[in-house]
Amino acid sequence: xxNLSRNLVRASSRSRTICALVALxxxxxxxxxxxxxxxxxxxxxxGNGSPFSGAVMTDDTxxxxxxxxxxxxxxPAEVDDEARNVLDAIKATLExxxxxxxxxxxxxxxxxxxSHYASFNEVYRTYFTQEFPARAFVGxxxxxxxxxxxxxxxxxxxx
Numbered sequence: 182x183x184n185l186s187r188n189l190v191r192a193s194s195r196s197r198t199i200c201a202l203v204a205l206x207x208x209x210x211x212x213x214x215x216x217x218x219x220x221x222x223x224x225x226x227x228g229n230g231s232p233f234s235g236a237v238m239t240d241d242t243x244x245x246x247x248x249x250x251x252x253x254x255x256x257p258a259e260v261d262d263e264a265r266n267v268l269d270a271i272k273a274t275l276e277x278x279x280x281x282x283x284x285x286x287x288x289x290x291x292x293x294x295x296s297h298y299a300s301f302n303e304v305y306r307t308y309f310t311q312e313f314p315a316r317a318f319v320g321x322x323x324x325x326x327x328x329x330x331x332x333x334x335x336x337x338x339x340x
């Protein structure tokens with residue numbers, strides 16, 4: 182009888198824990214459902230464009246897809262021109278969302294040749310007036326269209 186009593190107490194405790202977890206999960210689902218979402222340069226599943234959106238805004242956070250620094254569909258001859266082009270594309274996307282480069286919190290740069298690191302940084306630092314965002318510079322080998330750089334980023338609107 183003692184063992185049965187102990188098992189019922191444990192089961193009851195587990196049930197309360199499971200109920201609490203379910204309530205927490207359902208509450209989190211309501212938070213997610215309440216988030217506003219908008220798209221910048223979006224593609225639809227039925228269209229012929231690339232199967233992704235250029236950026237997605239959720240509440241005050243903007244997720245920017247990988248962008249290249251091509252000009253008229255071509256890779257510029259100079260490394261710094263390509264770096265400027267891709268950063269200008271990021272900046273334009275941020276501006277379309279009512280943000281600036283200083284709203285970036287994370288930037289990931291994929292680079293076909295890490296020997297371009299110093300040249301990229303020289304251009305990159307000119308795009309910010311406040312603290313730099315967290316960042317990764319990743320040697321990635323061949324990129325689409327033989328680009329040197331592809332950048333994806335996350336921005337959070339400053340108050």
